[in-house]
Amino acid sequence: xxxxxxxxxxxxxxxxxxxxxxxxxxxxxxxxxxxxxxxxxxxxxxxxxxxxxxxxxxxxxxxxxxxxxxxxxxxxxxxxxxxxxxxxxxxxxxxxxxxxxxxxxxxxxxxxxxxxxxxxxxxxxxxxxxxxxxxxxxxxxxxxxxxxxxxxxxxxxxxxxxxxxxxxxxxxxxxxxxxxxxxxxxxxxxxxxxxxxxxxxxxxxxxxxxxxxxxxxxxxxxxxxxxxxxxxxxxxxxxxxxxxxxxxxxxxxxxxxxxxxxxxxxxxxxxxxxxxxxxxxxxxxxxxxxxxxxxxxxxxxxxxxxxxxxxxxxxxxxxxxxxxxxxxxxxxxxxxxxxxxxxxxxxxxxxxxxxxxxxxxxxxxxxxxxxxxxxxxxxxxxxxxxxxxxxxxxxxxxxxxxxxxxxxxxxxxxxxxxxxxxxxxxxxxxxxxxxxxxxxxxxxxxxxxxxxxxxxxxxxxxxxxxxxxxxxxxxxxxxxxxxxxxxxxxxxxxxxxxxxxxxxxxxxxxxxxxxxxxxxxxxxxxxxxxxxxxxxxxxxxxxxxxxxxxxxxxxxxxxxxxxxxxxxxxxxxxxxxxxxxxxxxxxxxxxxxxxxxxxxxxxxxxxxxxxxxxxxxxxxxxxxxxxxxxx
Numbered sequence: 001x002x003x004x005x006x007x008x009x010x011x012x013x014x015x016x017x018x019x020x021x022x023x024x025x026x027x028x029x030x031x032x033x034x035x036x037x038x039x040x041x042x043x044x045x046x047x048x049x050x051x052x053x054x055x056x057x058x059x060x061x062x063x064x065x066x067x068x069x070x071x072x073x074x075x076x077x078x079x080x081x082x083x084x085x086x087x088x089x090x091x092x093x094x095x096x097x098x099x100x101x102x103x104x105x106x107x108x109x110x111x112x113x114x115x116x117x118x119x120x121x122x123x124x125x126x127x128x129x130x131x132x133x134x135x136x137x138x139x140x141x142x143x144x145x146x147x148x149x150x151x152x153x154x155x156x157x158x159x160x161x162x163x164x165x166x167x168x169x170x171x172x173x174x175x176x177x178x179x180x181x182x183x184x185x186x187x188x189x190x191x192x193x194x195x196x197x198x199x200x201x202x203x204x205x206x207x208x209x210x211x212x213x214x215x216x217x218x219x220x221x222x223x224x225x226x227x228x229x230x231x232x233x234x235x236x237x238x239x240x241x242x243x244x245x246x247x248x249x250x251x252x253x254x255x256x257x258x259x260x261x262x263x264x265x266x267x268x269x270x271x272x273x274x275x276x277x278x279x280x281x282x283x284x285x286x287x288x289x290x291x292x293x294x295x296x297x298x299x300x301x302x303x304x305x306x307x308x309x310x311x312x313x314x315x316x317x318x319x320x321x322x323x324x325x326x327x328x329x330x331x332x333x334x335x336x337x338x339x340x341x342x343x344x345x346x347x348x349x350x351x352x353x354x355x356x357x358x359x360x361x362x363x364x365x366x367x368x369x370x371x372x373x374x375x376x377x378x379x380x381x382x383x384x385x386x387x388x389x390x391x392x393x394x395x396x397x398x399x400x401x402x403x404x405x406x407x408x409x410x411x412x413x414x415x416x417x418x419x420x421x422x423x424x425x426x427x428x429x430x431x432x433x434x435x436x437x438x439x440x441x442x443x444x445x446x447x448x449x450x451x452x453x454x455x456x457x458x459x460x461x462x463x464x465x466x467x468x469x470x471x472x473x474x475x476x477x478x479x480x481x482x483x484x485x486x487x488x489x490x491x492x493x494x495x496x497x498x499x500x501x502x503x504x505x506x507x508x509x510x511x512x513x514x515x516x517x518x519x520x521x522x523x524x525x526x527x528x529x530x531x532x533x534x535x536x537x538x539x540x541x542x543x544x545x546x547x548x549x550x551x552x553x554x555x556x557x558x559x560x561x562x563x564x565x566x567x568x569x570x571x572x573x574x575x576x577x578x579x580x581x582x583x584x585x586x587x588x589x590x591x592x593x594x595x596x597x598x599x600x601x602x603x604x605x606x607x608x609x610x611x612x613x614x615x616x617x618x619x620x621x622x623x624x625x626x627x628x629x630x631x
Contacts (some may be wrong), residue, residue, distance in 0.1 A: 080153035081209035088145045096122040096386040097133040099141045124226045125388035146174035167192040185212045218375040218384040228309040233392040236397030240274045253362040262344040271333045281324040286316020323372040331368035364394040419461035422482035429478040430466040438583030446477035455490040512566045515540040523562040580619040589630045597629040
């Protein structure tokens with residue numbers, strides 16, 4: 001049936017081609033031949049393809065692992081290098097360039113900042129010393145870390161161990177290349193792969209992995225920051241500026257016309273200093289790097305907190321951040337102190353004459369603390385961290401070792417002791433004076449019974465009362481007696497029912513209105529550690545001929561002694577100069593001395609911003625002034 005239908009269909013097909021009926025039989029034979037030819041060609045092609053495929057299969061080595069399995073092992077080794085390499089880079093970034101912190105650094109608290117019980121950040125700069133690992137040392141550490149950890153990563157994989165055996169034909173030889181834009185990890189490691197029957201499948205020899213971490217870029221930036229800090233002491237200068245702000249709880253130097261002693265708490269001053277550092281140190285920026293710009297109105301930050309470390313290090317793809325936290329180690333010392341307090345020195349008259357009392361203070365601070373430097377590659381987020389210490393000694397940048405210093409706060413003499421030394425004779429007259437400009441009434445009469453007191457700086461002495469007709473002088477009231485020596489001492493008369501009156505004794509004021517406060521403190525101490533001697537004097541142009549001979553300081557006798565000399569020079573209430581230094585006084589010259597001339601350094605500065613640096617550098621600059629002269 002099928003063949004008949006086939007024949008009909010074929011005939012119809014041919015008849016549709018309009019062939020003559022007489023030719024149908026011959027055409028049918030030709031069509032059958034064509035079909036056989038096509039089938040033959042198809043069979044020939046199939047046989048050829050089968051032969052070709054068999055030939056290709058024969059070209060594979062017997063038992064060799066198929067390419068997909070080989071690629072899996074290669075990929076896994078690469079992933080091991082990825083993990084090991086990036087773990088190492090992470091440790092390097094966290095630990096100042098070290099994968100393993102050397103024991104000599106980890107055991108010395110002066111050389112690292114401990115951020116957890118198990119982790120420390122080594123200082124690249126501490127005091128005057130620097131310890132920066134070289135890039136070659138970092139490369140060697142990366143090589144050693146890769147060589148130590150790559151085999152265990154591969155051999156510890158159970159999935160591969162169940163199907164294959166790995167035979168190490170060589171040990172791992174790593175060669176890390178640290179480039180500007182990447183870190184390339186190379187490893188020469190000949191590993192032979194066998195099936196469980198022991199047949200060699202393939203060998204894997206050279207391996208490589210590239211990390212996008214720009215280690216060289218952030219490392220170079222960190223090195224430059226530390227080197228520039230050692231050169232310019234930028235962090236110390238920033239700390240000095242914070243102290244100079246004169247925070248109410250962190251006093252530096254000043255004067256106040258008052259008879260009330262000023263006090264500050266040392267512990268509070270320390271916490272204030274830590275708070276200022278915690279807030280302001282992170283504001284420091286590196287010029288040309290990525291940071292949020294300061295607002296235009298914050299000109300102080302624009303001028304003081306943008307640090308130029310060199311044009312070649314201006315990289316907008318890198319950010320640098322500085323960090324100080326209150327829980328970091330913090331060394332703080334201040335002098336002078338009395339117990340737990342910082343106190344002003346009082347120079348002046350009685351408590352009733354406040355305008356003649358002067359509260360004077362000058363404190364110096366030792367501050368040592370660590371700062372962390374975080375350098376971040378913004379394109380990858382990789383952060384490189386290192387640390388360094390900051391040193392401020394006696395308010396001045398100095399990367400030397402901080403040491404505790406003795407407080408020079410010394411209790412002064414009592415009123416009774418001072419008033420007992422009355423060596424200057426003087427007569428005081430007292431009058432009752434009545435004036436009325438409206439009525440024109442004016443008269444003056446002797447007034448007795450006036451209580452006379454004499455004030456000199458912080459001392460007040462009761463002198464006595466005036467008498468009418470004293471010393472048989474007739475119609476006058478007065479008092480003649482000896483007074484303690486004092487340049488610019490204040491006489492004060494008081495009587496019930498009368499207005500109080502005071503006057504400056506011993507001379508007249510000169511146009512300069514200058515006054516020098518001189519203080520000597522023995523450097524030598526007794527067996528109890530107490531200062532053996534100290535004395536003060538006040539020298540002004542307001543001198544009387546009667547008291548010139550009394551313008552003296554007392555010194556220790558019969559031996560050579562060293563004294564710390566401190567002189568403050570004022571023009572009215574303005575500090576205009578001074579001197580601070582150690583003076584070795586030879587007894588041979590001192591025992592016959594009639595006069596001592598002190599030399600001071602002066603300044604023309606009138607505002608606090610100009611006077612403050614002068615005061616800070618006074619001790620250093622005093623070495624250029626002549627030593628006191630004994631005559």
